[in-house]
Amino acid sequence: MAIVPPHFMTRTVNIGLIGAGTVGGGVLQALRRNGALMASRLGLRLRVERVAVRSLKKKRDFKVSKGVLTADWKSVVNDPKVDLVVELIGGTTIAKDVVLAALREGKPVVTANKALLAFYGEKLFAAAEKSGANLYYEASVAGGVPIIKVIREALAGNRVTHLYGILNGTCNFILTKMNEGMEFSAAVKLAQQQGYAEADPSLDIDGHDAAHKVGILASLAHGFWVKPGEVFTEGITHICPMDLEFAGKLGYAIKLLGIVKISRAGSIQVSMYPALIPDDHVLANVSDVYNGILVRGDVVGDTLHYGQGAGPDATASAVLSDIGDAVLDLKHGATDRLKAFIPHESNGAVRQIGETTCCYYLRLSVLDRPGVLAKVSAVLAKNKIGISSVTQPEGHEGKSVPLILMLHYAKNLAMTKALKSIEKLSSVKTKPVMIRVESLD
Numbered sequence: 001m002a003i004v005p006p007h008f009m010t011r012t013v014n015i016g017l018i019g020a021g022t023v024g025g026g027v028l029q030a031l032r033r034n035g036a037l038m039a040s041r042l043g044l045r046l047r048v049e050r051v052a053v054r055s056l057k058k059k060r061d062f063k064v065s066k067g068v069l070t071a072d073w074k075s076v077v078n079d080p081k082v083d084l085v086v087e088l089i090g091g092t093t094i095a096k097d098v099v100l101a102a103l104r105e106g107k108p109v110v111t112a113n114k115a116l117l118a119f120y121g122e123k124l125f126a127a128a129e130k131s132g133a134n135l136y137y138e139a140s141v142a143g144g145v146p147i148i149k150v151i152r153e154a155l156a157g158n159r160v161t162h163l164y165g166i167l168n169g170t171c172n173f174i175l176t177k178m179n180e181g182m183e184f185s186a187a188v189k190l191a192q193q194q195g196y197a198e199a200d201p202s203l204d205i206d207g208h209d210a211a212h213k214v215g216i217l218a219s220l221a222h223g224f225w226v227k228p229g230e231v232f233t234e235g236i237t238h239i240c241p242m243d244l245e246f247a248g249k250l251g252y253a254i255k256l257l258g259i260v261k262i263s264r265a266g267s268i269q270v271s272m273y274p275a276l277i278p279d280d281h282v283l284a285n286v287s288d289v290y291n292g293i294l295v296r297g298d299v300v301g302d303t304l305h306y307g308q309g310a311g312p313d314a315t316a317s318a319v320l321s322d323i324g325d326a327v328l329d330l331k332h333g334a335t336d337r338l339k340a341f342i343p344h345e346s347n348g349a350v351r352q353i354g355e356t357t358c359c360y361y362l363r364l365s366v367l368d369r370p371g372v373l374a375k376v377s378a379v380l381a382k383n384k385i386g387i388s389s390v391t392q393p394e395g396h397e398g399k400s401v402p403l404i405l406m407l408h409y410a411k412n413l414a415m416t417k418a419l420k421s422i423e424k425l426s427s428v429k430t431k432p433v434m435i436r437v438e439s440l441d
């Protein structure tokens with residue numbers, strides 16, 4: 001059965017795919033499955049003309065015709081038959097050369113590379129502007145969740161006052177598995193096997209990948225490009241099963257949470273750190289590889305966006321969406337309908353983390369003797385931090401025992417100072433574990 005009315009099919013758009021690993025392989029498979037459907041929706045045929053990989057010797061799960069596969073990405077970008085380039089190799093070196101070279105050729109580019117955008121976004125957008133070709137990057141944030149389209153297009157009539165996002169599938173998968181009793185390292189390995197993790201998984205577990213993503217969302221929402229160094233970032237490596245258990249008993253879940261929030265002074269908090277969130281909040285129930293983003297607009301109120309945040313299929317879906325946009329640009333000759341990034345806030349600034357305020361969970365390992373709590377609370381009082389609850393769980397008899405304190409709202413600067421003093425107390429035996437508490441109000 002012919003899906004595409006023949007009078008529509010006057011032209012074929014030839015795709016040059018650079019990188020055919022987890023995501024690139026997923027894109028090839030998805031195009032094979034739904035390429036004809038896409039063509040019928042777009043009114044143009046799609047064809048994968050060339051594919052560049054690093055090694056021609058590797059066994060592949062996909063089949064391509066002879067002559068399609070090459071180890072020379074330049075020959076793909078420069079191929080006059082290639083109309084559109086999809087960069088899926090990752091990293092910030094060769095990937096940057098690929099994107100810039102394609103734009104210089106006047107070819108639209110689709111990328112899933114959040115690290116590249118975070119570090120070189122402004123340079124790439126300037127190159128796109130100069131070339132007249134567009135740069136699309138829906139797959140760079142939240143895998144299959146079309147959050148970039150939501151912020152850029154669907155919520156264009158809103159000022160985004162708050163954004164809370166679970167943006168790293170690997171970390172969410174690891175925290176979920178740890179909550180079910182799996183060891184951290186086993187959970188990391190499983191995430192790698194599923195194709196969720198970055199080539200260097202420390203980018204995931206140290207929070208940088210998610211920080212790149214929250215920086216991109218903050219930039220789109222607030223109109224000035226947020227640089228990676230401006231995003232306060234903490235990963236999940238210090239979180240123990242014990243913290244997940246204590247948090248659960250206190251009525252919270254622990255999530256690696258991105259925050260973009262306008263302060264009263266007008267500056268924007270842009271951060272990525274693990275946080276305790278109320279366990280009856282919808283974001284607390286975003287598990288496994290799923291991502292969830294709450295975006296609050298001043299006109300629309302709260303909106304929620306949910307889906308798989310990593311893996312070949314979910315990410316391929318976002319890449320295909322971008323391919324669709326780029327194809328429509330080519331079809332209508334309107335490459336700047338929606339520019340890659342439109343700065344619209346010249347005085348935008350990121351708020352220093354020390355100036356931001358929240359509540360805190362503090363887990364100490366202390367000597368089991370009288371007077372310890374008094375010393376800890378004296379330090380907190382000196383820094384004007386109030387205690388809302390203290391728990392010393394039973395069944396931990398020994399030289400040192402856990403002491404869990406829930407602390408009232410305080411500035412991060414005050415908390416950092418207090419932590420330094422608490423760490424020096426002779427009755428505190430290991431580095432304190434502090435996790436911020438976010439009410440998501």
Ligand code: NDP
Nearest residue numbers: 019020021022023053054055088089090112113310311315
């Ligand atoms: P992979 O490591 O699985 O794939 C990378 C691909 O790039 C491989 O096919 C590799 O070739 C190829 N490659 C590397 N260097 C070169 C080169 N110099 N010339 C040509 N090809 C090259 O990575 P992923 O698919 O996981 O990730 C790709 C991008 O997508 C990254 O930017 C990542 O951050 C992003 N992303 C990943 C997601 C995921 O769930 N994995 C989700 C969202 C975004 P070879 O196969 O021969 O080694």
Ligand code: HSE
Nearest residue numbers: 168169170197198310
């Ligand atoms: N490693 C990333 C994650 C891939 O786990 O979220 C999707 O961007």
